Amino acid sequence: MPGIAVRTAAVLLVTVGDGTSFPTAAHLASYAGLAPTTKSSGTSIHGEHAPRGGNRQLKRAMFLSAFAALHDPASHTYYDHCRTRGKTHTQALLRLARQRINVLFAMLRDGTFYEPRTPRLT
Template identity: 45%
Template sequence: MPGIGPLLGAEFLAATSGDMSLFGSADRLATYAGPAPTPHDSGRVSGNLHRPTRYHRGLQRVFYMSAMSSIHFCPESRRFYQRKRSEGKRHTQAVLALARRRVNVLWALLRDGRRFEPAQPATGTA
């Protein structure tokens, strides 16, 4: 998978113990890697976001760094990132959205025992 080389791959295996059955779904793996901030609004107080302290920072780093490098080397990731930026998201928000998407892709690859195959560019024949 573009963006996950030998070092990040080793960090991923160390963080997950190489056993995907511990998580059950891509959502649980993503939550273990670092959930999105959850609102803790009360009464007239709004916008009070709190990030839970129980998540694996090393695994979060794996997905964030792989998303950062895939923006440069993978056209599909670059398109997704640019689409999020055009929707008005800041750089960090767009990278985190890409990292979350990569969790789903990696989960599907591991579940099905497949290798990553980049999408073939569509030919312009009519």
């Protein structure tokens, strides 16, 4: 996967393992602290925001790998798409890291290697 070198891969393998402890990619993203959370108290709901929790080591590894993957055309296209929709640099990188969690989960689940694809922007 673009942006993941030896050190980052080691962190991912140590923190995630073989991925069998996570039923879905959303569970893995929540564990990493890359899934939005809803702040609520009683009957009042205050919308979604970036969580402060999660595994900091995994979140940092995914954030840095997303930053390093900006040289990849598919990753850069997704990043640019987020930026044109009004996201800041950090928000766009976090969204890219979340997308990469989906790819990582699929690779671990299926036991396959990374295959670059053209991005679908919806």
